[in-house]
Amino acid sequence: MRINKCAAVTVGVVLIHSTLALAQSGVSQTDSQSSRLEEVVVTAQKRSENIRDVPISITVMSEQFLDEQGITDVNELSQLAPNLVITASPSFGAVTMRGLGSGNNKGFERSVSLAIDGIYYGRQDYLLEALADVKQVEVLRGPQGTLFGKNAIAGALNITTGQATDEFTGKLAVQGGDLNRERARFALAGPLIDGILNFRVSHDQDKKDGSVRNSVFDLDPADNPHRQNVDEFETARDIRISRLKLHAPNWVEGLDINFSATRAKVYGNGLGLQLIKAEDYTLDVFGRYDPQIEADNSDHQGSINQREDTNRIGNSYSLQFDYNLGDYLLTAIIGHSFFNRDQMFDADMGPIDAISLDIDDYYAQSSAEFRVASPQGEWLEWVAGAYLFDADIIGNSRLFLNTSKALEIVEAARTGGVSPVGRLANLLGLNNAAAASQNNDRFFDQNTRSLALFGQATWNVTDKLALIAGLRVSKERKVAQGILAHPDALSDIMFNIFLGEEGYDERGDRTEDDVSPKLSVRYNLSDEITFYGTYATAFKAGGYNEQAVTKDNFxxxxxxxxxxxxxxxxxxYDGAATLNIGLFYTEFDDLQVSLFDGINFSVGNAATATSYGAELDGQLIPNSWLVLGASIAYLHARYDEYPAAQCPFTTESESGDVCDLSGRELSRAPEWEVSFAPLVSLSRMIPLLGESIPVDIGVGITMTYRSHLYTTVDLDPVASMSGHTEVGGGLKLAGLDGDWEFTVSVKNATDKTILLGGNDVPIQPGSHAGVMAPGRRVFAEFTYHL
Structure with missing residues (x-):
């Protein structure tokens, strides 16, 4: 079903009219209804505000809500927030919001900003730290350039974690279940020196086996020299996040000091790629190295001959000063973070020892933000400040090519009737005697320095009407060096034939200026109903392509x-219901894209794109034993102009083929998303049960429907996922005093086969590999609160 722009707006207007009619109808809750939804406070505008006073589309998830829904993985946030798609693992991380995201390239900035406790983090690797000791997740949709900066062109994730307190609090949670999952969460807070220094320590550890079986594991290493020391299951992980927070209240009158230190250790053993479509010649050549090779995407079985370990170790520090100068609040936040990350990748995506990639990255960032906030409740409220950011990304990688094995693949394609594509045909003319293992060496060093001045003011014209204006002026400089080298003349020849590589030592220095304004109007029809309208802009910097094969694509x-x-x-309903509706229209110019053409990666700007739609979410407590949550999102995200896009890599592809994607949808942009999440207290629903068993028994279900989406920029139908519904649920037992909980939860209850991402198999036209979501899993968790 398709809805055009006018229809989408009409639907939104009807929904708004219906909401007003319901809210003003005078219908009140029954006498038996005593529950109310808590007022939601957010920090989306650099100060604590009621969510209804913030004129943007926001989804807020508290710690309690995440626990009740059994959310234990950052990817699962996608099920609860409209127009949000997160795919994060130790090997890879990506966020798409309203159809916009960033490709996998070290030179790319993020499209969706990530902030944890007020600190912006410039790499998606930090996504795996987002739910460690989390207190609240704010999903801010649409450009947030004024207050969140240059890397919030599609939106922002604003995360708040547990704070140091002057009273002893804490919790201990342990979880186990399928995939040998072992998850432990610990937090303790309280006064270290009464009235002088408070603390909070937390540790989150999540360890599990992989969900994709590697059939190469069954091969006898003695008879199969290509078989390395592989694990039986891929996608295993071991994530350990430890954090210390210190809070010094009033060492100086009016001054609060907060310090945070985080240690992250992340391990994963591969993406879990498996063939989702294979040409006969692919099955033939791969079958010579693994007789169990197949292209069944539903059996969670892959076949790679090389270990794919990823290890990341890093530290993050922040120091925040809040000083009350009369009625004004002065804030300074200083942050520093760094990590080392190494990764091995079986780049031929199969059991043959043809292509492998070794990556070693170092990343470091430092930031400082200084701002002043005026008193709230005045006729004019404002916040203004300055932001400084400095980041270095240093990447070393080496691609290994076993030329004889690559020739074997190309020859198998030719024998199978597939004409080798482009440069691959040249491989057939090589002398096998010269077909030794070769490698390239790639080095990338980029420094980014940004300075921004920002401000936002709210003019409370009347008790009901407010006008809001914001502006961010920024300057950014990037200095980069990219080196692509080959250790000898033979490697130089081979990689030129194989990938079209031409060695280079290229340097770049670019400076960009940006002005991002924001204008909003807010009208409070009553204390419970707020209308808003917003115009905003945002900017994502240009840069340098770490994966360039020639200097011309740098x-x-x-x-x-x-x-x-x-x-x-x-x-x-006297606080027992909420309903939020948003309509948006966004235009993008020079959309940055990164794509893989079956031979190498390319980076460029894809002309223009438009994204518009509607988002609706709400909660309702109709009685004391039921809470209903639901959301609906419609998204129309299309390329306006993209006449020279890459075509899918097929057996009919010709060198230099381009496809016109003008008018076609963006990747990872489903047209419809619908979620429904009821929570039922059986103890309250059945009085006899509540009287006979001294615990609160609850049942929750989460159902999320997502319509068809493409997972690759070239919109290859093979790498797409049809419309599907993912179902999860849980049974919860809780002490009446709230001091303990026991939860049994199930993920993907219907065991649905869900494609998370796909790619062409290198140098094998028509064959594809993909990453599938895990099947049904059941977990049990016990939580004790101090």
Whole structure:
């Protein structure tokens, strides 16, 4: 089903009208209804505010809500927030919001900003730390350039974690279940020196086996020299996040000091790629090295001959000063973070020892933000400040090519009737005597320095009407060096034939200026109903392509976005219901894309794109034993102009083929998303049960429908996922005093086969590998609260 722009707006207007009619109808809750939804406070505008006062589309998830829904993985946030798609693992991380995201390239900035406790983090690797001791997740949709900076062109994730307190609090949670999962969460907070220094220590550890069986594990190493020391199951992980927080209240009158130190150790053993479509010649040549090879995407079985370990170790530190100068609040936040990350990847995606990739990255960032916030409740409220950011990414990688094995693949394609594509045909003319193992060496060093001045003011014209204006002025400089080298003349020849590589030592120095304004209007029809309208812009810097195969593809240009959004936020039934509706229209210029053409990666700017749609979410407590949560999102995200896009890599592909994707949808942009999450207290619903068993028994279900989406930029139908519904649920037992909980949860209860991402198998036209979501899993967790 398709809805055009006018229809989408009409639907939104009807929904808003219906909401007003319901909220003003005078219907009140029954006398037996005593539950209310808590007021939601967010920090989306650099100060604590009621969510209804923030004129943007926001989804907020508290720690309690995440626990009740059994959310234990950052990827699962996608099931609860409209128009949000997260794919994160130790090997790879990506976030798409309203159809916009960033490709996998070290030179790319992020499209969705990630902030944890007020600190911006410039790499998606930090996604795996987002739920460690989490207190609240704010999903801010649409450009957030004014207050969140240059890397919030599609939106922002604003995370708040547990704080040091002057009273002893804490919890201990342990979880086990399928995939030998062992998850432990510990947090303790309280006064270290009464009235002088408070603390909080936390540790989150999540360890599990992989969900994709590697059939190469069955091979006898003595008879199969290509078989390395592989694990039986891929996608295993071991994530350990430890954090210390210190809070010094009033060492100086009016001054609060907060310090945080985080240690992260992340391990994973591969993406879990498996063939989702294979040409006969692929099955033939791979079958010579693994007789169990197949292309069944539903059996969670892959076949790679090389270990794919990823290890990341890093530390993060922050220091925040809050000083009350009269009625004004002065804030300074200083942060520093770094990590080392090494990864091995079986780049031929199969059991043959043809291509492998070794990656070693170092990343470090430092930031400082200084701001002043005026008193709240005045006729004019404002926040203004300055932001400085410095980051270094240093990457070393080496691609290993066993030329004789690559020739074997190309020859198998030719024998199978597939004409080798482009440069691959040249491989057939090589002398086998010269077909030894070769490698390239790639080095990338990029420094980014940014300075921004920002401000936002709210003019409370009347008790009901407020006008909001914001502006961010930024300057960014990037200095980069990229080196692509080959250790000898033979490697130089081989990689030129194989990948079209031409060695280079290229340097770049670019400076970009940006002005991102924001204008909003907010109208409070009543204390419970707020209308808003917003115009905002955002900017994502250009930069340098770490994966360039020649110096001519070393740079790419900045990306711009502007959006119009309007909506209504309501709270009614005496606080027992909320309903929020947002309509948006966003235009993107020079959209940055990264794609794999079956032979190498390319980076560029894809002309223009438009994203518009509607988002609706709400909660309702109809009685004392039931809580209903639901959301609906419609998204129309299309390329306006993209006449020279890459074509899918097929057996009919010709060298230099381009496809016109103008008018086609963006990748990872489903047209419809619908979620429904009821929570039922059986103890309250059945009085006899509550009287006979001194615990609260609850049942929760999460159902998320997502319509068809493509997972690759070239919109290859093989790497797409049809419309599907993912179902999860849980049974919860809790002490009446709230001091303990026992939860049994199930993920993907219907064992649905879900494609998370796909790619062409290198040098094998028509064959594809993909990453599948795990099947049904059941977990049990016990939590004790101090």
């Amino acid at each position: 740079t790419f240009e900045p990306e711009q976005a502007s959006t119009l959004e309007t909506g209504v936020k309501t709270r009614f």
